[in-house]
Amino acid sequence: MDKVWVIAKREFLVTVTRKSYIFAVVGMPLLFGGIFGISFLTSGTLEQSIRSGSEPMAVVDRSHTLDFELAGSIEPVREPSAAATEILQNAAGSRPSGIVPYTDMTRAIQDLKAGRLSAVYLIESDYMSTGQIVAYSPERGMFSDLTPPDRSRLYNLIRASLVKGRIDDETRERVLAPAKLKQMKISKHGDVESASDAFQKAARFFGPFSMFLLLTMSIFFSSGYLLQGIAEEKQNRVIEVIWASVDPMELLAGKIIGLGAAGLLQVAFYAGMLFLPAVAVFALFQVSVTGLVLSLVYYLLGYLLFAGLMAGTGILGNSPQESGQLSAFWTLLSMIPMFLLAPITEAPNSWMARGLSWFPLTAPVTMLLRITSGQIPWVDVGISIVVLVVSIYLAVRGAAIMFRAAALMYGKRPGFGEILRWLKEA
Amino acid sequence: MVLSSPAIALHSVRKSFRTVVAVDEASFDVQRGEILGLLGPNGAGKTTLLRLIMDIFRPDSGTIQVFGRHLLKEDKNRIGYLPEERGLYTRQKVQSVIEYLVQLKGVPRSQARTNAFQWLERLDMLKVKERRVQELSKGNQQKIQFIATVAAEPEILLLDEPFSGLDPVNARVLIEVIQGLAASGKTIVLSTHQMNLVESLCRRVFMIHHGRQVLYGDLEQIQREYSAKALFVRSNADYADCPFIEHTTANGRGTQILLKDNKQPRDLLSWLVEKGADVQSFECARTPLEDIFIKIVRQ
Numbered sequence: 169m170d171k172v173w174v175i176a177k178r179e180f181l182v183t184v185t186r187k188s189y190i191f192a193v194v195g196m197p198l199l200f201g202g203i204f205g206i207s208f209l210t211s212g213t214l215e216q217s218i219r220s221g222s223e224p225m226a227v228v229d230r231s232h233t234l235d236f237e238l239a240g241s242i243e244p245v246r247e248p249s250a251a252a253t254e255i256l257q258n259a260a261g262s263r264p265s266g267i268v269p270y271t272d273m274t275r276a277i278q279d280l281k282a283g284r285l286s287a288v289y290l291i292e293s294d295y296m297s298t299g300q301i302v303a304y305s306p307e308r309g310m311f312s313d314l315t316p317p318d319r320s321r322l323y324n325l326i327r328a329s330l331v332k333g334r335i336d337d338e339t340r341e342r343v344l345a346p347a348k349l350k351q352m353k354i355s356k357h358g359d360v361e362s363a364s365d366a367f368q369k370a371a372r373f374f375g376p377f378s379m380f381l382l383l384t385m386s387i388f389f390s391s392g393y394l395l396q397g398i399a400e401e402k403q404n405r406v407i408e409v410i411w412a413s414v415d416p417m418e419l420l421a422g423k424i425i426g427l428g429a430a431g432l433l434q435v436a437f438y439a440g441m442l443f444l445p446a447v448a449v450f451a452l453f454q455v456s457v458t459g460l461v462l463s464l465v466y467y468l469l470g471y472l473l474f475a476g477l478m479a480g481t482g483i484l485g486n487s488p489q490e491s492g493q494l495s496a497f498w499t500l501l502s503m504i505p506m507f508l509l510a511p512i513t514e515a516p517n518s519w520m521a522r523g524l525s526w527f528p529l530t531a532p533v534t535m536l537l538r539i540t541s542g543q544i545p546w547v548d549v550g551i552s553i554v555v556l557v558v559s560i561y562l563a564v565r566g567a568a569i570m571f572r573a574a575a576l577m578y579g580k581r582p583g584f585g586e587i588l589r590w591l592k593e594a
Numbered sequence: 595m596v597l598s599s600p601a602i603a604l605h606s607v608r609k610s611f612r613t614v615v616a617v618d619e620a621s622f623d624v625q626r627g628e629i630l631g632l633l634g635p636n637g638a639g640k641t642t643l644l645r646l647i648m649d650i651f652r653p654d655s656g657t658i659q660v661f662g663r664h665l666l667k668e669d670k671n672r673i674g675y676l677p678e679e680r681g682l683y684t685r686q687k688v689q690s691v692i693e694y695l696v697q698l699k700g701v702p703r704s705q706a707r708t709n710a711f712q713w714l715e716r717l718d719m720l721k722v723k724e725r726r727v728q729e730l731s732k733g734n735q736q737k738i739q740f741i742a743t744v745a746a747e748p749e750i751l752l753l754d755e756p757f758s759g760l761d762p763v764n765a766r767v768l769i770e771v772i773q774g775l776a777a778s779g780k781t782i783v784l785s786t787h788q789m790n791l792v793e794s795l796c797r798r799v800f801m802i803h804h805g806r807q808v809l810y811g812d813l814e815q816i817q818r819e820y821s822a823k824a825l826f827v828r829s830n831a832d833y834a835d836c837p838f839i840e841h842t843t844a845n846g847r848g849t850q851i852l853l854k855d856n857k858q859p860r861d862l863l864s865w866l867v868e869k870g871a872d873v874q875s876f877e878c879a880r881t882p883l884e885d886i887f888i889k890i891v892r893q
Contacts, residue, residue: 174697182686405681409742411673412648413698415667573653 171414175422176429183393190320192389193434223286224268225318227325231295235329235435239267266318267325289322314399346486377513380536382438383467384506387532388499390431394423398482399491416571420564424475431471459539462549466539470532470572473500474561480570484582496530505534516541517548525552528559599662599672601626601781602647616642618805619656624750624783629776631796631813632785633883635891639805642786644752647783648675660750660864670672674748678755678785680739684728689714691727692742699746709745713864717741717767732759740768740830750781757788769795789884799883801890808890817880820889823853824881825862831871838862840889848875852885 183189188338227234270276270287276288295301304317317318324344331340352360401407412575477498485491505512505524512521523535531552538544574582600623611616616640624630634640645651646658649665660669683691689710696706714720717737722730727738736759745750756772757765772795776782784795792813793798799816801809809816823840828846829846833839836855843850853862859878 170700171698174694178694297793361700368757387863404684405677405679406683407681408645408650408677408679409675409695409739410698411650412677 172417172422172425175414175419176426179397179423179426180429183397183427184433189430189434193437196385197438223284224266225287225289225322226268226279226285227289227291227322228270228273228276229291230293232289233291233295233329234269234325235332236267236325238328238332239325243553247525267321277304280306287318341353377540380463380540382435383463383536384470384533386431386435386469387470387474388502389434390427390471391478392490393430394475395478395482395491395495396488397423397427398479399485399488402483403487404484415567417564419571420476420479420567423479424472424564426472428468428475435467462539463536465531465553466535469553469560470536472560473528473532473556473563474502476560476567480563483570483574484569484587486581490581499530501529502533504530504539509537512537513541516544518562522548526555528555531556598873599659600624601661602783603657603659603662604647604660605657607643607646607658609639609646609651610686614726615805617646617653617802618864620802620805620807621656622807622810624781626781627776628798629772629784629796631792631799632783632811633787633789633792633801633887634803635887638802640802641754642805643802644675644677644754644783644785648673648753663715668700668702671746671876672748673750673752674699674746675722676739676741676751676753676756678758682735684744685726687724687726687739688719688730689723691850692738692745696746697740699748701746706745709747710741713741713745714826717771733760733761733764736760737768742769744771744775744882748780750783751775752783752785754785755787757786757791758786765791784810789882789887793883794838801887805889809886813883816886817883820881820886821878823855823857824879824885825851825853825859826875826877826879827851827862827866828874829866829871831866831873832871836862836865838865841885843885850879850882852889854879872889 204337227236266286270279270288273288276285279285280288283306286305290302290304292298292300292302301322327344328340331343335343352574354360398407414422438588478495481495481498482491485494507525508520511518512524512534515521521534521538524530524540525548535552536548539550570587595631602624604623605621605767607617607620608615620639620643620693622630632640632643642651646653647660647665648670658665661672663669683694685752689707690713692710693703693706696709697703701709711720713722714723719737719738719741721732722734722738727735729789730738736756740753741757745869756768760768769791772784777797784792786792796813798811799809799813800807833842833851838853838861840852842852851862853859859876863873863876866876
């Protein structure tokens with residue numbers, strides 16, 4: 169056991185002082201920061217977009233359907249966000265409605281070209297029978313081009329004009345704004361509660377989801393270090409020297425502990441940087457204690473499984489690059505739940521999600537994801553843990569067999585048949 | 595453990611890799627405190643034998659005993675193994691690499707540090723202890739590998755080509771160190787192609803060729819047996835015409851002659867007389883190990 173600790177200690181120290189590790193530890197938060205920064209900057213662009221959208225729009229009404237006097241009292245059907253409302257109000261300034269009647273289509277198009285209008289709508293004289301309206305707007309981008317700006321304001325004005333004098337004010341209000349929706353939900357305990365505001369809802373998802381993302385990344389970072397370390401030791405032939413002192417299982421155990429600790433340190437560092445006080449993690453991000461404990465359990469099991477697989481694969485290659493290529497098979501399989509992120513988070517107890525939880529290679533990531541998405545049956549927890557424990561035993565044992573068979577094999581890479589033969593003979 | 599048992603004993607050991615038989619029915623022992631020369635051409639199976647002793651490979655059949663028993667995990671601490679290919683963490687500092695490898699032999703960290711320091715000093719390598727391994731010359735890396743092997747003070751040393759990459763001065767230093775280790779009671783298996791070093795260091799040799807044992811025993815005895823066919827002659831004869839000679843090696847003082855197996859010195863003497871050669875000296879010579887080696891390999 170002493171040797172295991174000697175190896176673990178060295179692996180930990182060598183890894184945490186590696187440039188690639190330091191880059192990953194410091195670089196990842198910077199990357200996240202960068203993404204948030206870009207989002208923030210793009211929100212400025214959005215503001216610009218909203219501002220430009222709140223430029224007045226012109227309506228050339230050849231059908232004489234619209235009563236432009238009503239334009240000032242029109243509100244969009246959907247409530248804008250507080251920020252958007254403020255921007256709209258500021259941008260709109262003295263033009264609360266933002267709908268300007270034009271009689272001359274040519275002039276309207278000229279003003280649109282000059283950027284004085286956000287859009288021009290042409291309501292043809294046969295509108296009442298055909299319902300056809302032609303919208304003109306400047307080219308902005310693929311998605312914004314699909315929907316002409318301020319469409320809802322125009323529609324509201326049309327509705328208001330059509331019902332004017334035909335129904336009472338209250339009914340008119342409901343026609344224009346059928347609902348001011350207040351959302352309620354039934355909790356897991358059967359209580360009726362008001363749905364959280366958008367921020368809390370987002371936090372409820374993003375808190376556990378961030379934890380899932382960090383733990384998943386850490387699993388692959390740590391097992392990746394293990395793969396690289398073993399491939400390097402084989403390449404520089406030090407593995408034979410080590411083997412003269414320890415057996416493959418001791419070597420594997422030491423490496424797995426040392427590199428797992430380096431991975432945990434990485435997660436702790438991220439957690440410390442991103443979510444600082446633990447209180448905030450529980451209170452703000454709504455991570456339950458059970459969820460947290462289960463996440464750590466699956467992190468540990470996932471790491472042990474992939475450490476075993478990476479070690480067994482790492483020893484087969486002749487260089488870190490070759491070993492990396494070989495291990496891509498495991499990585500790709502394990503990332504299947506990431507590609508199915510939306511269906512799993514939306515229905516964490518679907519048969520697909522459950523099936524992926526029972527398959528060892530996809531179980532860690534799927535279970536980490538399901539934990540973030542809702543309550544999962546304990547039977548799934550039990551099955552996946554049993555499946556993972558058995559798989560870890562087989563993976564580590566298989567890695568030890570690979571070590572004995574392939575650690576000193578240089579030049580020719582063993583074929584699949586040969587690997588199977590080693591496993592059978594062991 | 596039986597104290598009088600050999601340090602290492604192999605009996606009918608066989609190891610194959612798929613269709614290739616690397617070691618076939620090898621049997622030998624190494625007594626405590628002796629240096630056994632392990633000889634053989636490239637690919638003969640020497641490294642495989644050493645790996646079998648270290649339990650890096652497992653034999654297909656036969657038995658291997660170390661310290662009088664099948665090798666146990668803890669026994670590895672008592673064996674130092676210097677592989678033919680250097681195996682060091684090239685990007686790390688010399689002292690930390692030695693300390694780590696010594697610690698893996700079960701030596702506590704502080705002791706490992708002290709031992710590493712003493713051996714670096716002994717082999718005049720203290721000046722490089724803070725340098726990265728990759729910055730050292732091939733010869734100095736070999737010395738570091740040797741230090742990492744002996745600094746744990748193992749009772750048995752398996753040295754596979756320890757003089758590889760060393761200049762004559764450093765090779766001489768290492769020879770003296772190995773002699774000193776043997777004198778202090780260490781058991782050493784020395785695998786090398788440098789026959790002159792085997793002659794000066796080993797009392798017994800084991801030679802393997804195509805995985806099979808071809809020579810085993812006391813070196814002097816072996817050389818005596820082969821010397822019955824070895825002569826040192828000073829004459830003006832042209833030996834190219836002589837049908838009794840296996841091969842000749844000429845130097846400034848005369849010609850070293852190795853006779854064919856079925857020929858005797860008197861056959862050569864008769865031939866020289868018959869040819870009317872001017873013979874200044876005719877004496878039996880001790881056959882160099884290298885000649886024995888070449889003769890066996892060519893057979």
